[in-house]
Amino acid sequence: MHQPLQQPMARILSLLHSQTLVTLTGVRRTVVCRMSLEARARELFATAVEAVQPDAVVRRGVERKDDSLVIDGRTFALRNNLHLVGFGKAVLGMAAEAERIAGDHLVKGVISVPHGIQETLRCHGKSQMLLKDNSRIKVMEGAKHNLPDGDAQHAAQCIKQLASELTEKDLLLVLISGGGSALLPAPIPPISLEEKHDVTRRLAGAGATIQELNTVRRALSLLKGGGLAHVAHPAQVVALILSDVIGDPLDLIASGPTVRTDVWPEEVISILQSYKLSDSLPASVKEVLGRGSPRWENIKEESAGKGGVLNTVIGSNSIALKSAGRRARELGFRPVVLSGDVCGDVKAVSRLYGLLARFASSREEPAPELAAEMLRLGPEVGVESWDLCRTMQVLDEGRKEGWGATCLLAGGEPTVELTGKGRGGRNQELALRVGLELRGMELPPKGPMFLSGGTDGQDGPTDAAGAITDGGLWEEARAQGLDVEGTLKDNDSFTFLSKVSGGHRLLSPGLTGTNVMDVHMLLLPSIPIRIPNDPEADDRSLRYM
Numbered sequence: 001m002h003q004p005l006q007q008p009m010a011r012i013l014s015l016l017h018s019q020t021l022v023t024l025t026g027v028r029r030t031v032v033c034r035m036s037l038e039a040r041a042r043e044l045f046a047t048a049v050e051a052v053q054p055d056a057v058v059r060r061g062v063e064r065k066d067d068s069l070v071i072d073g074r075t076f077a078l079r080n081n082l083h084l085v086g087f088g089k090a091v092l093g094m095a096a097e098a099e100r101i102a103g104d105h106l107v108k109g110v111i112s113v114p115h116g117i118q119e120t121l122r123c124h125g126k127s128q129m130l131l132k133d134n135s136r137i138k139v140m141e142g143a144k145h146n147l148p149d150g151d152a153q154h155a156a157q158c159i160k161q162l163a164s165e166l167t168e169k170d171l172l173l174v175l176i177s178g179g180g181s182a183l184l185p186a187p188i189p190p191i192s193l194e195e196k197h198d199v200t201r202r203l204a205g206a207g208a209t210i211q212e213l214n215t216v217r218r219a220l221s222l223l224k225g226g227g228l229a230h231v232a233h234p235a236q237v238v239a240l241i242l243s244d245v246i247g248d249p250l251d252l253i254a255s256g257p258t259v260r261t262d263v264w265p266e267e268v269i270s271i272l273q274s275y276k277l278s279d280s281l282p283a284s285v286k287e288v289l290g291r292g293s294p295r296w297e298n299i300k301e302e303s304a305g306k307g308g309v310l311n312t313v314i315g316s317n318s319i320a321l322k323s324a325g326r327r328a329r330e331l332g333f334r335p336v337v338l339s340g341d342v343c344g345d346v347k348a349v350s351r352l353y354g355l356l357a358r359f360a361s362s363r364e365e366p367a368p369e370l371a372a373e374m375l376r377l378g379p380e381v382g383v384e385s386w387d388l389c390r391t392m393q394v395l396d397e398g399r400k401e402g403w404g405a406t407c408l409l410a411g412g413e414p415t416v417e418l419t420g421k422g423r424g425g426r427n428q429e430l431a432l433r434v435g436l437e438l439r440g441m442e443l444p445p446k447g448p449m450f451l452s453g454g455t456d457g458q459d460g461p462t463d464a465a466g467a468i469t470d471g472g473l474w475e476e477a478r479a480q481g482l483d484v485e486g487t488l489k490d491n492d493s494f495t496f497l498s499k500v501s502g503g504h505r506l507l508s509p510g511l512t513g514t515n516v517m518d519v520h521m522l523l524l525p526s527i528p529i530r531i532p533n534d535p536e537a538d539d540r541s542l543r544y545m
């Protein structure tokens, strides 16, 4: 409960806020007020994705100044000496922009991109992400269904060949994005592609993390873990990276082909042992692991001189969240970024979002147990206690002082324990579970709304990227006779969300051409402050929506 002395201050703050809305952003806010909470959620997701479009990130990360490129504050002279290679799901758009910037200085390039991507981008009208007809960059499609195959292996050989022909006068631009591991398979002989693929497939199927998976991939590859930079030596190497891994670890994104990484066979064997795979390894894999650590000593990390390697992240989940936050402010929200590192099981993640919504929406002082449970759950799902405390403090202030609607943003990549055979994805299952957590709370526009979406536009093997839910989901499902429990047991969130209210809760932007993991968004409308005898108290919240 608010103390009597705090009430005048709350009221002053609230009035100040209303005035700011009128004087500074009056025109825009009038438009904003007419947008529904759901429309704003969709727009914020689109803004997040837009900020990390492959061509946009290259444009921001690479500046052309006369006959040089400025990247990460360093200058690289262009003397018709630029070569380009790339591998990953977003690399086509990155390459198109890089070629526009470099112009005639680009001598030659090879990129390895997913099977069918050129046709898909063409169909989606994304011509800015396609190379021009007379491009000097060769596009090689492969890795159907995100699995390394003969086509991807051939592309990897061409990339290796190009890199190996460079001299110390050359500059090699390496474009890297998620999916790059499968698109650059180069098993160390005598390991065959099938054998390497079989090991990584079994590891992934047993639930290995991307850290574990790529640690193993690095140990079995000629190009991963710094191998590509090694081959390109003595050329100057500059890698532009669009990160799809939590924390943006350079050595793990696409298994770090330009990041010198020592291989410790004991570490690799211990990972394989923990998933009970060490006994069934092919002889070739055992032989390669038995050779010790043949890594690349000639790579000069982080140096911009001849033969040096510069690795720079030009796009990531945090850039997407920041951009959504800026737009959220324009759309009448106070943006708060909870964390970009959300991981762990969707059950725990959804519980945390449910608790945060209750904490923010409570008209009374929330029970201390609420904060205690959040602090217990936070570390389980990758959210630092510090970030959680900071967020709770902001939500608490907003609740007490009537600061208006809040947009809580987070990013990362939670996991789903697959127990059924239904159709769905981690974003749809998370949104469904959060909707159930919000059950009993007020409905939008007065109550909270949640969105979870994969920035690549595809959630699991479905056509949707994610979904938008609120406290009304359970009732809607019940009215339609849908079985919520059965849906969760069967991991059938896509089928469920396609049926609930005619599928309007699904988020289906189509393939976006980029990938910086997932975006989560909890929109929390303002709650009216209790001011005795104030006839406007209940309307105040509506002013901010």
Ligand SMILES: Nc1ncnc2c1ncn2[C@@H]1O[C@H](COP(=O)(O)OP(=O)(O)OP(=O)(O)O)[C@@H](O)[C@H]1O
Pocket: 146, 178, 179, 244, 415, 416, 418, 421, 422, 423, 424, 425, 426, 429, 454, 456, 458, 459, 460, 461, 490, 491, 492, 493, 515
């Ligand atoms: N029926 C389902 N319900 C919920 N989650 C599912 C279901 N089927 C697959 N998944 C999850 O979807 C994930 C795969 O999703 P997706 O194809 O979007 O790959 P990804 O990991 O996002 O790949 P990338 O990083 O390349 O985008 C896996 O984590 C898997 O557990």
Ligand SMILES: O=C(O)[C@H](O)CO
Pocket: 177, 178, 179, 180, 181, 182, 210, 214, 244, 245, 252, 253, 254, 255
């Ligand atoms: O390609 C890969 O290894 C994953 O997408 C992580 O970057």
